[in-house]
Amino acid sequence: MADNKKFAEKFSFNFPLLCDTDRTIGTAYGANVDPAKGAQRVGVVIDKDGKIKEWHARVDARAWPAEVVRTL
Amino acid sequence: MLNPGDKAPDFTGRDHTGKTVKLSDFKGKSVVLWFYPKADTPG
Numbered sequence: 001m002a003d004n005k006k007f008a009e010k011f012s013f014n015f016p017l018l019c020d021t022d023r024t025i026g027t028a029y030g031a032n033v034d035p036a037k038g039a040q041r042v043g044v045v046i047d048k049d050g051k052i053k054e055w056h057a058r059v060d061a062r063a064w065p066a067e068v069v070r071t072l
Numbered sequence: 073m074l075n076p077g078d079k080a081p082d083f084t085g086r087d088h089t090g091k092t093v094k095l096s097d098f099k100g101k102s103v104v105l106w107f108y109p110k111a112d113t114p115g
Contacts, residue, residue: 004088016087028081030073031107038109046080046103055074
């Protein structure tokens with residue numbers, strides 16, 4: 001969590017950076033395909049009614065943030 | 073995997089400041105969740 005705090009502060013994140021240490025959130029959202037590896041870069045958009053709007057198994061770390069902001 | 077229209081699984085976690093964050097905190101708002109591996113690990 002200390003590393004995440006440093007990271008979030010360095011880039012002035014205006015959103016919460018969650019620490020899924022026991023990987024329950026990742027598991028619920030299909031991001032832990034191989035438990036021996038780290039989380040897969042799953043991207044999820046949840047709509048205002050709490051339903052899945054988009055679920056992507058692997059998103060491009062450079063392109064997706066801009067793409068997803070356009071869809072909101 | 074999850075499909076469009078599925079109910080988003082509720083979750084509770086701690087953020088980088090130690091604050092508890094729940095999906096239900098964002099009721100009525102769009103939420104973007106993005107998973108990534110721990111720093112300095114493969115993937």
